[in-house]
Amino acid sequence: MSLSDAARAVRENAYVPYSKFKVGAAVRTPSGAIHAGCNVENAAYPEGTCAEAGAIAAMVAAGETEIAEVYVIADSPTPVSPCGGCRQKIAEFADGAVKVTLATTDGDEFETTVADLLPGAFNPRQMERT
Template sequence: MSLLDAARDVRENAYAPYSKFKVGAAVRGASGTIYRGVNVENVAYPEGTCAEAGAIAAMVAAGETELVEVAVIADSPAPVPPCGGCRQKLAEFGRGSVPVTLATTAGARLDTTIGDLLPGRFDASHMDNV
């Protein structure tokens, strides 16, 4: 199964009763294992969880801390990029060169990288004097 197929399949499990905007995400850990996540809304906005954050949490819960590929899919007119917080989360666990596929359920696709999504990222090297 491709990473995009994994994101597409899990998207249906999103909990989006308020926005009706379901998002699916999948990340591939360095081991090759695929971890999936969906957006989970809460009536107390903005207390929900993004799909990318859910996939990363599943990866970390399984004991992995490096991702090597990302896919995100939503039913939208154009591919939906991760929010700012999720861009930073992706940068925490993946190198700038990690490929990111953004897609729509209708088939539109944008291929990018974590580095392109978050140029000038804040990372552990900024903490060297701490």
């Protein structure tokens, strides 16, 4: 299964009774494994979980901690970018040069990088003392 197929398929499982806005995300690790996630809302809206966070949680639960590529898809007129919190979550596990593809269900795609999504990202190296 391709990264886009995984994101598209998991998007259908999104639990979005409040926003009605389904999002699917998939990450590929250097091992080639694909981990997918969808957004999950709850009655304490907006205290839900984003699709990107779900994919990252699945990756970590599987014992991996490095992202090699990201794909995010939503039914929108233009490709939707991850929220600020998810940009930081992606940057925690991905190098700045990692490709991020943002897509619509109609087939429009926009390719960018982690660094372009989150310039000047805070990272664990900044907490190290020299």
